[in-house]
Amino acid sequence: MVKKRHIPDVSYxxxxxxxxxxxxxxxxxxxxxxxxxxxxxxxQRPAFxxxxxxxxxxxxxxxxxxxxxxxxxxxVWVRPGQVQQFAARGRVxxxxxxxxxxxxxPDSASPFGPAHWQLTTEDRLLAATAAEHLATEYAAxxxxxxxxxxxxxAHLLGALLHRLSLASNTxxxxxxxxxxxxxxxxxxxxxxxxxVADYAHDLGYSPRTLTxxxxxxxxxxxxxxxxxxxxxxxxxLLAHTDLPAATIGxxxxxxxxxxxxxxxxxxTGGAPGEFRAGFTA
Numbered sequence: 187m188v189k190k191r192h193i194p195d196v197s198y199x200x201x202x203x204x205x206x207x208x209x210x211x212x213x214x215x216x217x218x219x220x221x222x223x224x225x226x227x228x229x230q231r232p233a234f235x236x237x238x239x240x241x242x243x244x245x246x247x248x249x250x251x252x253x254x255x256x257x258x259x260x261x262v263w264v265r266p267g268q269v270q271q272f273a274a275r276g277r278v279x280x281x282x283x284x285x286x287x288x289x290x291x292p293d294s295a296s297p298f299g300p301a302h303w304q305l306t307t308e309d310r311l312l313a314a315t316a317a318e319h320l321a322t323e324y325a326a327x328x329x330x331x332x333x334x335x336x337x338x339x340a341h342l343l344g345a346l347l348h349r350l351s352l353a354s355n356t357x358x359x360x361x362x363x364x365x366x367x368x369x370x371x372x373x374x375x376x377x378x379x380x381x382v383a384d385y386a387h388d389l390g391y392s393p394r395t396l397t398x399x400x401x402x403x404x405x406x407x408x409x410x411x412x413x414x415x416x417x418x419x420x421x422x423l424l425a426h427t428d429l430p431a432a433t434i435g436x437x438x439x440x441x442x443x444x445x446x447x448x449x450x451x452x453x454t455g456g457a458p459g460e461f462r463a464g465f466t467a
Contacts, residue, residue, distance in 0.1 A: 193269060193426045198234040198286050202328050207289030208339055210324035213238060213282050226272040229426045235295055236264040237283040237350075239317055245276025247302075251421065251465075254302035259310045261350055265297050267373075269422050281317045283343070289336075291344035297369075298404055300354055309353040316346040364391055364399035368408065376415045378439045382408045417453050420446075424458055425465040431458040 200206050220226045238247075240260040246253050247262050248271040254262060256278050264270040266287050287295065305313060320342040327335035371385050379385065385408075386393045393408065400408040416438055423434045435446025435458075450458050 193229055193231050193422060196230050196232045196234075198232075198284065204329070205332050206328065206335060206339070207286040208324070208343060209284045210321045211282050211284070213279055216282055227274045229269050229271045231267060231269050231422075232264060232284075233266050235266060235283070235285050235287065235290075236262075236270065237285075237347075238262045238278075239280045239313060240278045241280035241314070243276065243278040245278040246273035247271070248273070249301040250418065251425065252301065257304075259305040259307075260302065261305060261313075261354070262302050263299060263350075264301065265299070268301070269426065281321060283317075283320075283346075285343065289340055289343070290347060291340060294344045294347045294351075299351070303354045305350075305353050309349075313346065313349055313353065316342070316349050320346055362399050362402060364389070364395060365403035368396050368400060368411075369403075372412055372415055376412060376419070377437060380412065380416065380439060382412060385412075413453055417450065420450055420458065421454075421461065424462045431462070434458070 198207070200209050217226070238261070240256050240262070241258055243256075243258075245256045247256055248254070249262070249264055250268050250270075253273075254260070256262065256276070260278075285295075287297075320339065323342055324339060327339060367389050368385055368391075371389060375385075382393045382396055386396050389396070391399075396408040400406065400411050404411060406414075420434060420438055423429055423437070424431065427434075429437075431447070432443035435441075435443050438446065440446035440449065447457055450456075450461075454461065456464075
């Protein structure tokens with residue numbers, strides 16, 4: 187019997203059995219868990235943040251079709267909903283943080299930041315100090331009441347994330363209210379609503395206002411932002427599942443396969459079947 191491919195959705199669960207929204211471990215511990223039958227080399231879609239700091243070894247980690255080469259000083263940050271995959275070859279070591287989107291301080295965990303960057307020698311030392319402090323407090327507080335442990339661990343996580351943000355040399359986007367509301371609506375409804383005007387009407391803005399807000403936040407117009415989200419999901423399903431292209435189109439709000447094929451080709455330069463063939467070749 188041929189096993190059908192799919193993208194497993196991975197929810198957050200703290201192994202201590204508490205509601206604490208963060209787990210601090212190491213890549214070595216994660217590999218030991220995988221030996222229990224969990225294949226880390228399969229594509230997965232975590233519903234939480236996954237942040238790793240590489241301190242030793244070399245390897246590759248793929249996030250939404252982009253393979254990143256890892257070495258000491260590499261940072262990998264997988265955001266909720268992204269499809270990530272560990273490479274079968276290579277072995278890296280270092281701290282690993284798993285945390286829910288609502289755990290860190292507000293505006294410290296951007297859903298649109300870079301997935302990978304390389305730390306300088308000085309930044310590596312500073313990040314390692316912050317990560318070690320967080321790991322020490324986590325070990326001491328992991329079984330403490332969430333009301334006591336959560337605020338301190340969230341504060342230390344926020345400090346580490348701020349340190350890494352400074353080291354990434356990236357400027358955080360302007361998270362204006364209009365964009366935040368639009369982004370939330372797109373994430374919820376992109377598979378059924380494809381027109382910016384519909385979002386604008388529901389949110390109480392004009393399409394022009396949404397376009398300006400999105401441009402200010404992420405450097406692209408509202409329509410491009412929406413289209414990229416639809417196309418990304420199409421690529422994920424084409425690459426990592428065995429669903430027929432027509433079925434994928436239906437899932438994404440295109441009941442007519444011809445319209446889906448036209449939409450995909452216009453925005454990617456190729457047909458859905460060509461993308462799948464090229465990815466699996």
